[in-house]
Amino acid sequence: MKVKIEGISDDMYSCLQCGYCTSICPMFEQLGWESASPRGKIFYLKQLTQRNFLDRILRRQIEVNEDFIVRMFQCTGCGACEEVCHVNIKLHEFWKKVKEWLFEEGLISIEAHKKVHDRIHEFKNPFAEPPENRGNWLPDDVTLSKNPEVVFFQGCTEAYRKQEMAVTTARLLNKVNLPFTILGGDEWCCGSICINTGQIDYIKEFANHNVQAIKNTGAKTLVVACAGCYNTIKNEYLKIVGELPFELYHVSEFLEKLIAEGRIKFTKPIEKTVTFHDSCHLGRGAGVFDAPRKVIESIPGIKFVEMVRSRELSRCCGAGCGCVAAFKPIAVALAMERVLEAQNTGAELIITTCPFCNLNLNNVAMENGLIKTMDVVQLAYEAL
Amino acid sequence: MSKVSDELYEEITTITGKDRVRNDSFERRMYSHDLASLPKLMELGFKMMPDLVVKPKYDEEISEVMKIAASEGIPVVPRGGASWGLGGAMPVEGGIVLDLTRMNKILEIDEENLTASVEPGITWKMLQENLLRRGYIIGSYPSSAYAATVGGWINTGGVGVGSYKYGSAINQIISMEVVLPTGRIISTNGKKSSNFGGIDLNRLFFGAEGTLGIITKVGVRIYPAPQELRPVSYAFSDLNDLSKTVRVLTKTDIVPLHISFLDRNHFKFLREIGMAEDMQQLGGMLNIALEGDSEVIDLEDEIIENIAIKCKGEKQSQEFSEHEWKERFYELRTKRAGPSAVLGEVFVPVSSMGNMISATNKLIAKMKLRAAITGMVSDRNTVVFMPYYLSDERKLIRNIASLSFVKKLGDLAFEHGGRPAGLGLFFSGNIKRMYGHGYGVMRDLKDVLDPYDVMNPGKTTEGLTRFGIPIPSFALNLGMNVMSWVKHLMTKDKGVSA
Ligand SMILES: Cc1cc2nc3c(=O)[nH]c(=O)nc-3n(C[C@H](O)[C@H](O)[C@H](O)COP(=O)(O)OP(=O)(O)OC[C@H]3O[C@@H](n4cnc5c(N)ncnc54)[C@H](O)[C@@H]3O)c2cc1C
Ligand code: SF4
Ligand code: SF4
Numbered sequence: 001m002k003v004k005i006e007g008i009s010d011d012m013y014s015c016l017q018c019g020y021c022t023s024i025c026p027m028f029e030q031l032g033w034e035s036a037s038p039r040g041k042i043f044y045l046k047q048l049t050q051r052n053f054l055d056r057i058l059r060r061q062i063e064v065n066e067d068f069i070v071r072m073f074q075c076t077g078c079g080a081c082e083e084v085c086h087v088n089i090k091l092h093e094f095w096k097k098v099k100e101w102l103f104e105e106g107l108i109s110i111e112a113h114k115k116v117h118d119r120i121h122e123f124k125n126p127f128a129e130p131p132e133n134r135g136n137w138l139p140d141d142v143t144l145s146k147n148p149e150v151v152f153f154q155g156c157t158e159a160y161r162k163q164e165m166a167v168t169t170a171r172l173l174n175k176v177n178l179p180f181t182i183l184g185g186d187e188w189c190c191g192s193i194c195i196n197t198g199q200i201d202y203i204k205e206f207a208n209h210n211v212q213a214i215k216n217t218g219a220k221t222l223v224v225a226c227a228g229c230y231n232t233i234k235n236e237y238l239k240i241v242g243e244l245p246f247e248l249y250h251v252s253e254f255l256e257k258l259i260a261e262g263r264i265k266f267t268k269p270i271e272k273t274v275t276f277h278d279s280c281h282l283g284r285g286a287g288v289f290d291a292p293r294k295v296i297e298s299i300p301g302i303k304f305v306e307m308v309r310s311r312e313l314s315r316c317c318g319a320g321c322g323c324v325a326a327f328k329p330i331a332v333a334l335a336m337e338r339v340l341e342a343q344n345t346g347a348e349l350i351i352t353t354c355p356f357c358n359l360n361l362n363n364v365a366m367e368n369g370l371i372k373t374m375d376v377v378q379l380a381y382e383a384l
Numbered sequence: 385m386s387k388v389s390d391e392l393y394e395e396i397t398t399i400t401g402k403d404r405v406r407n408d409s410f411e412r413r414m415y416s417h418d419l420a421s422l423p424k425l426m427e428l429g430f431k432m433m434p435d436l437v438v439k440p441k442y443d444e445e446i447s448e449v450m451k452i453a454a455s456e457g458i459p460v461v462p463r464g465g466a467s468w469g470l471g472g473a474m475p476v477e478g479g480i481v482l483d484l485t486r487m488n489k490i491l492e493i494d495e496e497n498l499t500a501s502v503e504p505g506i507t508w509k510m511l512q513e514n515l516l517r518r519g520y521i522i523g524s525y526p527s528s529a530y531a532a533t534v535g536g537w538i539n540t541g542g543v544g545v546g547s548y549k550y551g552s553a554i555n556q557i558i559s560m561e562v563v564l565p566t567g568r569i570i571s572t573n574g575k576k577s578s579n580f581g582g583i584d585l586n587r588l589f590f591g592a593e594g595t596l597g598i599i600t601k602v603g604v605r606i607y608p609a610p611q612e613l614r615p616v617s618y619a620f621s622d623l624n625d626l627s628k629t630v631r632v633l634t635k636t637d638i639v640p641l642h643i644s645f646l647d648r649n650h651f652k653f654l655r656e657i658g659m660a661e662d663m664q665q666l667g668g669m670l671n672i673a674l675e676g677d678s679e680v681i682d683l684e685d686e687i688i689e690n691i692a693i694k695c696k697g698e699k700q701s702q703e704f705s706e707h708e709w710k711e712r713f714y715e716l717r718t719k720r721a722g723p724s725a726v727l728g729e730v731f732v733p734v735s736s737m738g739n740m741i742s743a744t745n746k747l748i749a750k751m752k753l754r755a756a757i758t759g760m761v762s763d764r765n766t767v768v769f770m771p772y773y774l775s776d777e778r779k780l781i782r783n784i785a786s787l788s789f790v791k792k793l794g795d796l797a798f799e800h801g802g803r804p805a806g807l808g809l810f811f812s813g814n815i816k817r818m819y820g821h822g823y824g825v826m827r828d829l830k831d832v833l834d835p836y837d838v839m840n841p842g843k844t845t846e847g848l849t850r851f852g853i854p855i856p857s858f859a860l861n862l863g864m865n866v867m868s869w870v871k872h873l874m875t876k877d878k879g880v881s882a
Binding site: 011017024060061062 | 439777
């Protein structure tokens with residue numbers, strides 16, 4: 001009768017119920033009910049794990065009901081709650097454990113999440129696009145190397161929805177004469193969205209496949225375009241495959257390295273004011289805050305301004321953890337908040353490091369005539 | 385039985401719209417508590433679940449809800465961040481919880497008159513951040529500023545960070561708009577300047593713990609942001625030397641922004657969770673924040689250093705002091721080492737600081753607790769003690785037995801010329817002891833302002849009369865003593881040094 005979720009008891013009892021997390025949670029901001037706040041969710045989980053005969057006597061209805069399940073998935077996985085937590089609870093992991101438990105119990109009721117999970121299993125991408133077309137974005141003018149130093153992992157979004165970004169990175173790598181290749185159909189979805197929605201059944205297989213495919217190329221370096229893929233490979237694959245058999249860079253880190261080594265020299269000034277949106281995966285998730293900023297600031301002519309919420313306290317774009325798929329209006333509202341925040345800095349462009357953030361923010365910006373997004377690679381390429 | 389019938393539910397949804405009212409048990413359960421973690425058995429005596437949760441956006445909505453509540457005799461409980469731990473925002477007889485967190489806007493910043501007009505549900509942190517961006521600050525705020533709302537802190541009569549220089553919550557207020565328990569909307573001052581003479585209505589609602597009315601708008605004082613804020617920290621091997629430093633400091637002309645202290649055990653617990661260096665010799669840490677023009681601060685810094693060194697204090701690095709200042713919001717970081725913690729809060733006169741520390745330490749030893757003492761100097765006259773003890777509520781008996789600590793700490797405060805901070809539900813039994821005949825006046829005021837007894841009933845001034853017997857006082861005095869005795873018979877807590 002008691003609910004038992006492995007590995008969360010100490011955290012749950014440590015929670016002070018102070019509400020610091022509530023004040024920063026984007027989901028709570030949009031939904032406004034205590035049940036949608038991290039604090040409220042922990043309170044209820046504790047009630048569930050404490051269930052006993054007294055609940056019946058006192059007529060306390062504490063149950064794993066639909067409301068509860070939906071709330072558990074109304075989370076963008078942004079990790080802001082963890083950043084401010086009074087008692088250092090690793091909340092990002094905490095939420096994952098709870099979702100995994102719901103998955104194991106067969107309690108995932110969000111159709112959109114199930115659908116994404118099944119599609120990824122079948123098509124190796126969440127868009128149900130043919131897996132063999134994954135490398136079709138590659139234009140004729142780009143040459144791949146047979147003895148690559150670098151594998152470029154462009155991820156599902158750049159492969160099927162934001163091809164122009166992948167193209168830019170590929171051209172840039174060619175331009176600096178870095179022998180590289182892509183995995184094409186051999187690159188499978190990193191599995192981030194499944195991990196973040198608790199649906200972890202085939203993740204091991206996917207992780208092992210991807211790591212092996214990269215290894216097979218003989219390249220010693222992996223450059224990842226998407227902040228979500230990068231964070232997954234860095235933190236989740238590590239748990240599955242142990243030490244990674246390659247050096248891992250997010251594309252912004254790789255650019256930073258190339259600039260530092262003098263292999264990239266910017267020649268065309270860009271006379272624009274820009275701001276930067278920290279992706280939750282790259283920033284709070286993987287701890288990369290400075291690399292993209294350094295790249296932006298090394299471009300001549302650029303005026304860089306920070307948003308009110310930046311770095312560790314950055315605001316989520318609203319897209320993460322299957323939120324766009326399952327709770328579109330919330331994702332849109334959150335993107336709107338972020339674009340407005342960017343607009344208020346006086347910037348003309350929002351620079352991003354994640355195609356998914358880029359997409360979600362840009363959709364809202366276009367619809368409302370607000371400032372647009374641009375990936376850091378695209379910005380750098382313009383200045384070459 | 386729900387106090388809110390289907391018809392009333394419908395009526396209330398016509399005031400706010402359906403999307404801001406919830407009556408399902410899942411959501412209502414979320415509003416059945418505040419910071420304190422209470423055993424289920426409490427529900428035998430109290431109806432902690434509200435029958436309805438309403439999230440108003442405007443004072444008129446609150447006024448309409450209050451009118452219905454008054455005519456139907458339904459309790460209404462205002463709730464801010466629910467970060468207070470004395471049960472203030474928790475229903476005890478069901479009824480309606482008014483969640484005020486959606487009223488969180490800054491309505492105006494008047495840079496000429498140095499005031500800002502804000503809604504009650506904005507957090508102090510949010511307010512401070514917004515002001516800072518314009519080059520202004522708020523004087524003082526609770527150390528729970530991330531979650532604590534403007535209305536909540538005013539209602540608990542709070543002191544906090546910055547109180548030494550800028551005073552308590554009352555000193556931050558110029559005027560307020562309040563919805564009375566009958567639904568009438570009043571203004572306490574209505575001007576942008578201070579109110580001199582006449583009865584000060586601001587004071588009436590300050591510290592009323594949500595029992596006299598609902599604050600719906602607040603005019604706060606703002607100040608130009610200072611040139612510099614410089615935290616300094618001193619380590620003492622003996623807490624008596626630390627209190628001596630404080631006593632000398634309070635007699636100088638220097639008015640630091642904030643003075644706080646933490647004892648050896650706090651750092652020991654921090655070490656347990658991997659957040660502090662080994663500080664074997666430490667008795668206690670004194671943290672002082674100086675604020676103002678850099679040249680003046682230089683001077684103050686020097687004078688304080690002389691005093692502290694004379695009292696055997698050791699100045700810590702700037703980096704350490706900065707870290708301590710950042711951690712001012714995280715007084716209970718150490719809770720993880722419990723993982724449960726119970727917090728007490730009492731005031732004593734500055735002259736009793738040393739004796740109170742010794743007495744508290746004796747109590748901790750006698751009750752064999754894993755406890756630490758933290759606190760702040762809230763003004764030249766007053767020290768606020770916030771000792772806490774760590775336990776594990778999963779081991780129920782031991783945990784309940786230790787609860788008597790809070791009651792005994794209150795007794796110690798009375799003995800040392802002070803008192804526990806706040807009444808709420810759990811300490812309402814103290815009111816007579818605290819205010820003597822003044823209590824009668826408070827009761828009368830309550831009866832006049834809240835003739836239908838619907839405004840957060842069962843708390844603050846009402847703890848003595850509900851059901852004819854003083855429940856909280858009864859629980860505290862008898863129950864807690866028994867518990868203390870049980871605790872005494874039990875073996876000492878893991879990790880307590882003999
Ligand atoms: C880590 C930590 C540190 C803390 N530090 C401090 C500190 O430095 N100083 C301090 O004083 N306290 C402190 N507290 C206690 C608490 O956070 C404060 O009392 C805080 O101000 C309460 O605000 P709240 O919005 O959470 O109020 P709630 O807990 O929601 O409510 C408190 C009381 O006010 C009433 N109330 C709330 N809003 C209104 C309104 N608009 N109109 C009428 N009544 C209302 C409620 O009914 C209740 O009785 C601390 C708590 C924690 C967890
Ligand atoms: S991860 Fe983000 S959305 Fe999820 S509970 Fe934490 S703050 Fe809220
Ligand atoms: S910030 Fe941490 S301790 Fe506070 S309520 Fe949220 S999860 Fe609990």
